[in-house]
Amino acid sequence: MNKLPPNTxxxxxxxxxxxxxxxxxxxxxxxxAPSGLFAAPNVLDAPMLKGNTFDLTLTExxxxxxxQPRMATTINGSLPGPTLRMKEGENIxxxxxxxxxxxxxxxxxGLILPSNMDGVPGLSFAGIKPGETYTYxxxxxxxxxxxxxxxxxxxxxxxxxxxxxIDPREKDVVQYDRDHIILLSDWSDESPKExxxxxxxxxxxxNTRERVLSxxxxxxxxKGFEKAVDGRxxxxxxxxxxRDISDVTGRTYSFLTNGKTPASGWExxxxxxxxxxxxxxxxxAMTFFDVRIPGLKMEVVSSDGQDLRPVKGxxxxxxxxxxxxxxxxxxxxxxxxxxxxxxxxxxxxxxxLTSLPNQRAAVPAMDEMPTLTMNDMGMDHGSMESMEGMDHxxxxGMDHxxxxxxxxxxxxxxxxxxxxxxxxxxxxxxDPGVGLRNNGRRVxxxxxxxxxxxxxDKRSPSREIELHMTGNMSRYMWSFNGVKYNEAKPIGLRYxxxxxxxxxxxxxxxxxxxxxxxxxxxxxxxDNYLPRKHTIVVxxxxxxxxxxxxxxKGQWAYHCHLLFHMKGMFRRVIVA
Amino acid sequence: xxxxxxxxxxxxxxIGLALAPTAFAKHKGEVDCKKASNAKAAACIDxxxxxxxxxxxxxxxxxxxMAKKPAPAMDHSKMKGMDHSKMxxxxxxxxxxxxxxxxxxxxxxxMxxAPAMDHSKMKGMDHSKMPGMDHSKMKGMDHSKMPGMDHSKMAKKIPVSDGSMDVNIPLPxxxxxxxxxxxxxxxxxxxxxxxxxxxxxxxxxxxxxxAWLGYDLHKLWLKTDLEMSGGKLExxxxxxxxxxxxxxxxxVQAGVRKDFKPVGREWAVVGMKGTAxxxxxxxxxFALGKNGQxxxxxxxxxxxxxxxxxxxxxxxxxxxxxxxDEEAGAGSGFSQASVGLRLGYEVKRxxxxxxxxRWSKKFGNTADFARAEGEDVSDTQLxxxxxxxx
Numbered sequence: 001m002n003k004l005p006p007n008t009x010x011x012x013x014x015x016x017x018x019x020x021x022x023x024x025x026x027x028x029x030x031x032x033a034p035s036g037l038f039a040a041p042n043v044l045d046a047p048m049l050k051g052n053t054f055d056l057t058l059t060e061x062x063x064x065x066x067x068q069p070r071m072a073t074t075i076n077g078s079l080p081g082p083t084l085r086m087k088e089g090e091n092i093x094x095x096x097x098x099x100x101x102x103x104x105x106x107x108x109x110g111l112i113l114p115s116n117m118d119g120v121p122g123l124s125f126a127g128i129k130p131g132e133t134y135t136y137x138x139x140x141x142x143x144x145x146x147x148x149x150x151x152x153x154x155x156x157x158x159x160x161x162x163x164x165x166i167d168p169r170e171k172d173v174v175q176y177d178r179d180h181i182i183l184l185s186d187w188s189d190e191s192p193k194e195x196x197x198x199x200x201x202x203x204x205x206x207n208t209r210e211r212v213l214s215x216x217x218x219x220x221x222x223k224g225f226e227k228a229v230d231g232r233x234x235x236x237x238x239x240x241x242x243r244d245i246s247d248v249t250g251r252t253y254s255f256l257t258n259g260k261t262p263a264s265g266w267e268x269x270x271x272x273x274x275x276x277x278x279x280x281x282x283x284x285a286m287t288f289f290d291v292r293i294p295g296l297k298m299e300v301v302s303s304d305g306q307d308l309r310p311v312k313g314x315x316x317x318x319x320x321x322x323x324x325x326x327x328x329x330x331x332x333x334x335x336x337x338x339x340x341x342x343x344x345x346x347x348x349x350x351x352x353l354t355s356l357p358n359q360r361a362a363v364p365a366m367d368e369m370p371t372l373t374m375n376d377m378g379m380d381h382g383s384m385e386s387m388e389g390m391d392h393x394x395x396x397g398m399d400h401x402x403x404x405x406x407x408x409x410x411x412x413x414x415x416x417x418x419x420x421x422x423x424x425x426x427x428x429x430x431d432p433g434v435g436l437r438n439n440g441r442r443v444x445x446x447x448x449x450x451x452x453x454x455x456x457d458k459r460s461p462s463r464e465i466e467l468h469m470t471g472n473m474s475r476y477m478w479s480f481n482g483v484k485y486n487e488a489k490p491i492g493l494r495y496x497x498x499x500x501x502x503x504x505x506x507x508x509x510x511x512x513x514x515x516x517x518x519x520x521x522x523x524x525x526x527d528n529y530l531p532r533k534h535t536i537v538v539x540x541x542x543x544x545x546x547x548x549x550x551x552x553k554g555q556w557a558y559h560c561h562l563l564f565h566m567k568g569m570f571r572r573v574i575v576a
Numbered sequence: 577x578x579x580x581x582x583x584x585x586x587x588x589x590x591i592g593l594a595l596a597p598t599a600f601a602k603h604k605g606e607v608d609c610k611k612a613s614n615a616k617a618a619a620c621i622d623x624x625x626x627x628x629x630x631x632x633x634x635x636x637x638x639x640x641x642m643a644k645k646p647a648p649a650m651d652h653s654k655m656k657g658m659d660h661s662k663m664x665x666x667x668x669x670x671x672x673x674x675x676x677x678x679x680x681x682x683x684x685x686x687m688x689x690a691p692a693m694d695h696s697k698m699k700g701m702d703h704s705k706m707p708g709m710d711h712s713k714m715k716g717m718d719h720s721k722m723p724g725m726d727h728s729k730m731a732k733k734i735p736v737s738d739g740s741m742d743v744n745i746p747l748p749x750x751x752x753x754x755x756x757x758x759x760x761x762x763x764x765x766x767x768x769x770x771x772x773x774x775x776x777x778x779x780x781x782x783x784x785x786x787a788w789l790g791y792d793l794h795k796l797w798l799k800t801d802l803e804m805s806g807g808k809l810e811x812x813x814x815x816x817x818x819x820x821x822x823x824x825x826x827x828v829q830a831g832v833r834k835d836f837k838p839v840g841r842e843w844a845v846v847g848m849k850g851t852a853x854x855x856x857x858x859x860x861x862f863a864l865g866k867n868g869q870x871x872x873x874x875x876x877x878x879x880x881x882x883x884x885x886x887x888x889x890x891x892x893x894x895x896x897x898x899x900x901d902e903e904a905g906a907g908s909g910f911s912q913a914s915v916g917l918r919l920g921y922e923v924k925r926x927x928x929x930x931x932x933x934r935w936s937k938k939f940g941n942t943a944d945f946a947r948a949e950g951e952d953v954s955d956t957q958l959x960x961x962x963x964x965x966x
Contacts, residue, residue, distance in 0.1 A: 122753025212881040236854040416821040465739035492741035567757035
C-alpha cells in the first residue's frame with residue numbers, strides 16, 4: 001500500500017471540491033466562544049469514559065468542521081460525545097446536565113431498560129429543562145455496541161450523540177485483541193430547521209444528480225429509442241424520479257468518521273497480526289452508508305449490539321441510520337481506508353486503520369449513483385435486470401395474492417399525503433439493496449443474519465400488525481398507513497404477548513425503523529436463531545417482518561429513524 | 577352573455593379545468609391500483625392461466641408443508657449452498673424430503689415455462705419475465721433463506737391489523753413531546769423578473785412573483801403580475817388565494833384577484849395548481865368579474881434539465897374572456913396566447929438567470945381592440961431575466 005498524502009484520492013478534483021467539505025480542522029475552535037473557554041481543545045477523539053457512573057453535560061458549542069464556524073450541540077464539549085464503556089450486570093448511573101438554552105433529553109438507543117429511563121420526552125419523562133440535571137439509573141442487562149442521542153428537536157443532527165460499549169460479564173464470544181469505535185455521521189452547516197424547510201419548499205433540493213437529457217440519449221443509444229422512452233414512461237407518468245435515493249445529500253452534508261471529515265481523517269492504530277474489532281455505528285440524521293475497507297475481508301460478528309453467527313468474507317455492508325455492526329478484521333502491516341460512501345454516492349466518510357502513524361491508503365472512487373428500479377418501487381412483477389443477484393427471497397414475487405388490496409384488512413388512508421402504494425411488495429432479505437447489486441463485491445444481506453444464541457421466545461406470534469410506510473415525497477410528508485403521528489391512535493400490545501410486525505415500504509427510500517424498549521427479532525430465515533435488532537431497515541418497495549415479545553410495560557416510541565421523517569412516521573406503542 | 581361568449585366561456589372552463597382533473601383520475605388510479613391491477617388481471621386471465629395459478633398454489637402449499645416439517649437431524653443454518661443431489665450421508669427422511677423438493681422444483685420449473693397467458697395485455701404484470709419464478713436458478717435450494725417465501729405466514733393464518741388501540745390513553749407527560757411534522761413555512765418565488773424591448777423600442781420590465789405561507793395542505797398563495805413599459809405601469813394584478821392540497825400533486829385554489837392596470841377590475845377566482853403526469857407544472861384558473869365578465873387562464877411549464885445546472889424551460893400561456901371589455905382591452909373568446917422558451921443556468925437552487933424568447937399574439941376582438949389602440953397584435957421578444965426563490 002502506498003503512502004499517500006491525506007488528500008490524494010481516486011475521486012476527481014471536481015467531485016472533491018463539490019462534496020468533500022472539511023478543509024478546516026475538526027473539533028472545537030476558539031473564535032466564537034465569548035469567554036475563550038473552548039480556546040484550547042481541538043478535540044481529536046471523543047474521550048472514552050469507563051465505569052458505572054457517568055456525568056454528561058450538554059452545551060451549545062462553537063465548532064468548525066468545514067471552514068465555516070457554526071454552533072453545535074455537544075456533550076462534555078466533544079463531537080461526538082464521549083464513548084461510555086460499562087459492564088453488563090452493573091447498575092449504571094448517568095447524570096445528564098443540560099446547560100443549553102433549550103430542553104433536551106438523552107435516549108440510550110438499543111438498551112433494554114424501564115420506560116422512564118428511555119429518555120423520550122412526553123413518554124419517558126418531561127425532558128431535561130435548561131439548567132436541570134436528570135439522573136438515569138438502570139441495570140445494564142445486555143452487552144455489545146450501542147449509542148445514545150438526544151430525542152429532542154433536531155439536536156441529534158447538530159452533535160448530541162455518542163457511543164456506548166457494554167462489555168459482557170462473561171468472556172466475550174467474540175475474540176479480539178483490540179477494538180475501535182467507528183461512529184459515522186452527517187454534519188451540515190445549515191441548521192436542521194433550514195434543511196427541513198427547504199425540503200418542504202423543494203423536495204429534491206439536495207439531489208445533486210437529477211436526470212438530465214444526456215442520460216436519456218445515452219439510454220437511447222444503448223437500448224434503442226423506444227426502450228428508452230418506455231423506461232422513462234412510468235416514472236414520468238408517476239411524476240417521480242428514479243434518482244431519488246436520499247432526501248438530504250452531500251450537497252449540504254459532510255460525512256464524518258468519529259467526528260472527522262474526510263479531509264481531516266480519523267486514524268485508528270493496530271499491530272499486525274491482531275484481530276481488530278471495529279464497532280460501526282451509524283449516528284447520522286439522514287444518511288445510509290455503504291462501508292468497505294479495500295484490502296480487507298470483514299467477519300460480521302454482531303449487529304445492533306447482539307452477537308451473530310459470524311458471517312465471514314464480507315467485502316461491504318450497508319448500515320442504516322441508527323444500526324450498528326461489529327466486524328472483525330485481521331490486517332497485515334500497512335494503512336487501510338475505511339471507506340463509507342453515502343447511499344446516493346454524493347459523498348463519503350473516510351477513516352484510516354493503520355499499523356504505523358500518519359500512513360494513508362488510497363481512497364477508492366465512489367460507485368456510480370444508483371438508480372431505482374420498478375422492483376424498488378414494489379411494482380415490479382419481474383424484470384430481469386432488477387432481479388439479478390437475488391435468489392429465493394424473490395419467490396414472494398410468486399405470491400399473486402399480494403396484489404389483492406385488503407387481504408390483510410389493513411387500510412391505508414389515501415389522500416394528498418400518500419403518493420404511491422407498492423402493488424407488489426416483496427420480501428427481499430437476500431437483496432443487498434439499490435446500488436449494491438452485482439457490484440462484484442461480497443455484500444452482507446439481512447438474509448445472512450443469524451443470532452448467535454437460540455431464539456428465547458419460541459412461541460409463534462398470535463397476531464400480526466401491518467404497517468405501510470407511506471409518504472408524499474414532493475410535499476415532503478411522511479406517515480404510517482397514510483396517517484401521521486399527530487393524527488394516529490397509539491399501537492397497543494398486551495403485556496407478554498408475541499406479535500409479528502410486518503412493514504411494507506410504499507416509498508422510494510430506505511427507512512430504518514426503531515422500536516424502543518423491546519427487541520425486534522428479524523425473521524431473517526431461521527426461526528430458531530432470530531437475530532435481535534433495535535433498528536430494521538425496510539428497503540423501498542419491500543416488505544419485511546419481525547417478531548416482538550411485549551415484555552416491557554409502559555409507553556414507547558416507534559418510528560423511522562430518519563430525522564426528517566420521524567415526526568410523521570411515528571407511533572406511540574403502549575404495552576399494558 | 578351572448579351565445580358565442582357563453583360557448584367560449586364553457587370551452588375555456590373545460591379546457592382550463594379539465595386538464596387538472598386528469599390528475600384526479602390518475603390519483604384515483606393509484607388509490608385503487610391494487611384493485612385495478614387485480615381486476616385487470618382477472619379480466620384477462622384465461623382458463624389455462626387459472627389452472628396454472630392453481631398448480632402454483634398447490635406447489636406452494638406442498639413447499640410450505642415441507643418447510644413446516646423440517647427433518648430434525650438437519651442443521652439448516654449450515655445448509656447454505658448445499659446441493660441436495662450430492663448429499664451422501666442423509667437420513668431416509670431427509671432423502672425423501674430432498675426428492676420431494678426436487679420434484680416440486682421440476683414441477684414449478686415446468687410451470688414457469690408454460691406459455692398459457694396472454695401477457696401482452698397485462699400491462700405491469702408481465703409474467704413472461706418473471707424470474708422470481710425461474711427455478712432453474714434455484715442453486716442448491718438454500719433452506720436457510722426460504723422464509724423469503726414467507727412460509728410462516730402461509731402455514732398459519734393469524735389475525736392482521738394496524739395495531740391501533742380503541743381507547744386513547746393520554747401521554748404520560750403531555751406537552752413535553754413536540755412532534756411538529758408540519759411547521760409554518762413561507763416561500764417567495766420570483767418566477768420571472770425580466771427585461772425586454774418591444775417593437776416600439778420601449779424597454780419593458782416584467783415581474784411575475786408568487787409567495788405562499790402556511791402548512792403542507794393549507795396555504796395562502798399570493799400572486800402578482802406586473803408589466804412596465806417606458807417607465808409606466810401598463811398591466812398589473814394581484815391575487816390572494818387559499819390553497820388546499822386535495823391529491824398528491826394538486827391543490828385547489830380559491831380567492832380574489834384585483835387588476836389595477838390597465839383598468840381596475842375585481843374578480844372571484846377558483847383554480848387548480850399542481851403537477852401533471854410527465855412533470856408538467858400546471859396553473860389554471862377561472863375568474864368571475866363583477867358584471868358577469870369571465871376570464872379563464874391556463875399556464876403550463878416544463879423544465880428540461882440539459883445538465884445539472886442548465887435548464888431549458890418551455891412555457892405556454894392561454895387566456896379567454898367571456899365578454900367584451902373594451903376598456904380593459906379584453907375581447908370575448910380566445911384572447912391571447914403566449915409561448916416562451918427560457919434557457920437558464922442554475923447558479924444555485926434558488927437563483928437562475930436566463931435568456932429567453934417570448935412570442936405572444938392577441939386574437940379576435942382582443943386583437944381588434946389592440947389595433948384600434950394602435951398596439952401590436954403580435955410580438956416576439958428577446959428577454960433577459962432571473963428566476964429566484966427563498
